[in-house]
Amino acid sequence: MSGYPKGNVLIGCSVIAFALITLLVWIPSDTATGIVETVRRRTVIGDAMAPSLAALFLLVGGLLLLTAERRAASQPLPSREAVVFALQIALILVVSLLLMRWTGPLAAALAGEEYRLLRDSYPWKLAGFILGGTVMVAALLVLAEQRLSLRVLVIALAAVIVLVAIYDLPFDDLLLPPNGDV
Amino acid sequence: MGMLDHAWLGVLAVFQGPAAFSLFSLPISFTLLLVFAGFVLGIVVGATPGLAGPMAMAISLPVLISIFGYSSDALLPVMGFLIGVMKGATIGGAVPAILFNTPGTPDAFMTTLDGHPMARAGKAGKALRVAHFSSVTGDTFSDIVLVLCAPFLALLVEAYLDLPEKTALLILSLSFIAAVVGGSPGKGLISTGLGLLAVYVGSGEDFYPRLSMGTETLSRGFSVTTAVLGVLILGAVFEGMQETFHDHRRQPGATTHALTGDQVLRFADIRRLLPYIGQSAVIGTLIGALPGIGSTLAATLGYTLGRTRHQKHQPAGAPGFGDGVPEGVAATEAANSAVSGANLIPVLSLGIPGNAAAVFLILAADSIGGFTPGPSVFRVPSEGINPELVVAFGLFTAMFLANALNWTLGGLFMRSMGVMTRAPKHILLPIVLLLTLTAIYVQEPRMEAILFALAFGFLGYFMRKAGISPLPFVIAFILGGTLEQTARQAFAATGGDPFFLFASPIAAFFMLAAVAVIVFTARKPVT
Numbered sequence: 001m002s003g004y005p006k007g008n009v010l011i012g013c014s015v016i017a018f019a020l021i022t023l024l025v026w027i028p029s030d031t032a033t034g035i036v037e038t039v040r041r042r043t044v045i046g047d048a049m050a051p052s053l054a055a056l057f058l059l060v061g062g063l064l065l066l067t068a069e070r071r072a073a074s075q076p077l078p079s080r081e082a083v084v085f086a087l088q089i090a091l092i093l094v095v096s097l098l099l100m101r102w103t104g105p106l107a108a109a110l111a112g113e114e115y116r117l118l119r120d121s122y123p124w125k126l127a128g129f130i131l132g133g134t135v136m137v138a139a140l141l142v143l144a145e146q147r148l149s150l151r152v153l154v155i156a157l158a159a160v161i162v163l164v165a166i167y168d169l170p171f172d173d174l175l176l177p178p179n180g181d182v
Numbered sequence: 183m184g185m186l187d188h189a190w191l192g193v194l195a196v197f198q199g200p201a202a203f204s205l206f207s208l209p210i211s212f213t214l215l216l217v218f219a220g221f222v223l224g225i226v227v228g229a230t231p232g233l234a235g236p237m238a239m240a241i242s243l244p245v246l247i248s249i250f251g252y253s254s255d256a257l258l259p260v261m262g263f264l265i266g267v268m269k270g271a272t273i274g275g276a277v278p279a280i281l282f283n284t285p286g287t288p289d290a291f292m293t294t295l296d297g298h299p300m301a302r303a304g305k306a307g308k309a310l311r312v313a314h315f316s317s318v319t320g321d322t323f324s325d326i327v328l329v330l331c332a333p334f335l336a337l338l339v340e341a342y343l344d345l346p347e348k349t350a351l352l353i354l355s356l357s358f359i360a361a362v363v364g365g366s367p368g369k370g371l372i373s374t375g376l377g378l379l380a381v382y383v384g385s386g387e388d389f390y391p392r393l394s395m396g397t398e399t400l401s402r403g404f405s406v407t408t409a410v411l412g413v414l415i416l417g418a419v420f421e422g423m424q425e426t427f428h429d430h431r432r433q434p435g436a437t438t439h440a441l442t443g444d445q446v447l448r449f450a451d452i453r454r455l456l457p458y459i460g461q462s463a464v465i466g467t468l469i470g471a472l473p474g475i476g477s478t479l480a481a482t483l484g485y486t487l488g489r490t491r492h493q494k495h496q497p498a499g500a501p502g503f504g505d506g507v508p509e510g511v512a513a514t515e516a517a518n519s520a521v522s523g524a525n526l527i528p529v530l531s532l533g534i535p536g537n538a539a540a541v542f543l544i545l546a547a548d549s550i551g552g553f554t555p556g557p558s559v560f561r562v563p564s565e566g567i568n569p570e571l572v573v574a575f576g577l578f579t580a581m582f583l584a585n586a587l588n589w590t591l592g593g594l595f596m597r598s599m600g601v602m603t604r605a606p607k608h609i610l611l612p613i614v615l616l617l618t619l620t621a622i623y624v625q626e627p628r629m630e631a632i633l634f635a636l637a638f639g640f641l642g643y644f645m646r647k648a649g650i651s652p653l654p655f656v657i658a659f660i661l662g663g664t665l666e667q668t669a670r671q672a673f674a675a676t677g678g679d680p681f682f683l684f685a686s687p688i689a690a691f692f693m694l695a696a697v698a699v700i701v702f703t704a705r706k707p708v709t
Binding site: 007008011012015019022026027030031032033036042043044045047048049050051053054055056057058059060061062063064065068069072074075076077078079081082085086089090093097101129133136137140141143144145155156159160163166167171173174175176177178179180181 | 244245248249356360366367368369370371372373374375376378379382386387388389390392393394395396420423424426427608609611612613615616617619620623624627628629632633636640643644647648649650658662665666669670673674678680700704705
């Protein structure tokens with residue numbers, strides 16, 4: 001076993017595999033024109049040319065990691081802790097975005113109204129943003145401080161109210177989430 | 183109208199544009215007001231560890247566009263604000279570096295080496311004054327070089343480069359950025375390749391949106407906002423949160439050191455520091471003019487060369503670099519600040535962004551319309567006015583205006599920003615995350631935009647964790663469309679010549695240089 005780190009080999013192999021799949025499978029099957037096309041006796045660049053160049057950049061990059069940079073001193077890889085953290089963040093974001101998207105429509109449905117007709121009126125238009133945004137910031141603060149406190153909720157709510165004051169109150173044409181989707 | 187007439191119109195556009203209010207019967211234009219506002223905001227975010235100028239730019243852009251709309255009148259106020267942020271953040275980063283040994287921006291790390299020892303010795307006031315003077319001098323020098331060089335470089339490009347040469351130049355730029363950013367050409371190429379691949383999803387000339395996998399979601403492609411803010415800002419926020427949260431400790435209570443002795447920057451001090459500042463300003467400007475090479479390298483080089491100079495000229499036994507000498511602060515701050523103006527040379531003359539701040543200027547120009555950074559900006563029409571040239575000179579005026587603010591008020595603001603260092607990073611970052619997501623939604627009001635941005639954010643996070651710089655990704659994403667368009671036109675113009683990139687000596691030189699820069703940087707000794 002040689003003693004140098006293996007980060008670049010791992011990244012290089014993954015990127016080469018992705019580049020080859022992109023070049024040989026994805027691009028040919030998912031573009032309507034090839035690298036070059038002849039249209040009415042004129043040869044023009046097709047839609048596959050540019051993505052193939054992108055895949056070529058990936059391929060050369062991966063090969064460089066496997067050859068010239070194989071023994072580089074610094075070869076960082078995402079740690080297990082970094083991956084777990086990303087999953088925690090992703091979970092918080094999914095829950096808070098679902099609340100942001102559906103709080104207003106669900107509340108309107110419970111009141112026997114259609115959200116689309118209420119999305120320009122208070123408090124309906126802000127219900128999802130305030131609840132989803134507060135949950136997002138508060139949950140992230142709980143993750144940081146490892147405890148739930150009233151202070152965390154107050155900070156999160158205050159931050160959301162400031163955002164409403166910046167984006168919603170002065171501008172009629174700006175839509176806060178989820179009002180552009182309903 | 184000639185170049186000078188356009189320059190004068192640019193100055194007038196800044197000072198006599200739509201007035202925000204009157205001060206002693208003197209109308210103050212929106213552009214003046216916004217350069218000032220951006221400058222103050224820039225100092226605040228620069229002085230706050232965990233925040234950065236690009237974050238402030240990303241969050242402000244939708245608000246500014248909502249206020250000023252999409253008319254060409256919006257260009258100077260909005261871009262003036264961004265320039266103000268860029269300038270302010272440059273000097274703001276030195277504050278926590280000197281006072282609390284915590285660089286506010288990555289390029290301020292070298293400032294800690296001498297700045298903080300000075301603060302510990304009771305010379306914090308002097309260190310901040312040295313940092314301010316050096317930073318502003320370097321920045322002003324860099325701006326002068328920008329104004330002198332950008333128009334001529336653009337005219338040269340227009341005169342000598344045709345479509346194949348422009349295509350080859352774009353490839354060379356991408357290759358150069360991939361090779362030099364982040365110190366690993368392999369990873370730089372991967373970042374560039376990913377950026378190009380992302381921008382080509384859902385685009386193309388055929389009716390079928392390529393690489394969309396037949397889905398409606400991908401058929402519209404990814405907007406610049408979601409990709410750039412995702413990879414650049416959200417990626418940085420996620421990384422910052424991971425580092426801060428998992429430290430399981432708050433930032434240590436900042437210790438202030440009592441001031442002792444003379445805190446004033448005297449003429450004798452300036453005379454002693456000027457050679458260091460001059461040397462670093464030249465280094466920073468040269469590095470800044472090359473796209474992709476950041477101010478961190480400029481600061482490191484400026485500091486290293488300053489140390490060599492100091493060793494030559496100091497008597498034996500005198501304190502050296504690292505012991506808290508003003509020359510160390512001056513060498514670093516002049517170099518990293520000189521990057522900011524010169525970084526706009528490739529943006530304005532070639533349309534190639536070299537750093538994150540330049541990316542946001544291009545984003546603003548792209549969102550508002552009426553100004554496309556590139557060589558055509560500096561074309562002087564045989565009759566009439568080139569409005570883009572007026573805007574370009576308006577931007578130069580805004581830069582010098584920001585410098586004037588920096589010379590007069592910058593030091594005062596800077597010295598009052600010590601309090602920002604106490605802002606708890608673990609509270610700020612989740613708020614910045616929600617702020618960025620909101621900014622993305624108001625620009626592109628659909629939840630898909632937020633989801634795409636988050637996906638790009640996680641991509642940026644894992645790229646950073648794997649030592650892959652996200653900057654080549656962003657620059658490739660911005661240049662990808664232009665590259666394809668130019669290549670298509672060049673190919674058609676040469677009658678379908680498959681070797682159109684090698685048909686002229688200049689294009690062939692650019693292509694060989696693109697390969698050579700990768701080969702030579704990859705062959706450097708492993709450190």
